Amino acid sequence: MTGFDREPVEVRIPRAALDAMAAALSVRTVAMRKWPDGIEWMYPLGTWEEPHVEVALMPGGEEVWMRMSTDRSSVVVWTIEQWLDFAGQLPGAMPPE
Secondary structure, X not given: OOOOOOOOOOOOXXXXXXXXXXXXXXXXXXXXXXXXXXXXXXXXXXXXXOOOEEXXXXXXXXXXXXXXXXEEEEEEEEEHHHHHHHHHOOOOOOOOO
């Protein structure tokens, strides 16, 4: 168990933070940090000291979690299909396998 509540929450992600994550994904410049619960969170390289979006692929590959570094207690849960749709629209995106 990861400790996150599965109740709907509101997560405010500034457009600039989402744009930075999209840009990092499109050129494959993300960094990763593993939390004590074993989840690896990706974030745009070079943004650790400023507010940034963090994304994690959940074990099993069915869900992608997204959160802001300024409020790690609130998480947006996307299906893998929603994530692939988002990532597939980025410039230079690889087609899904």
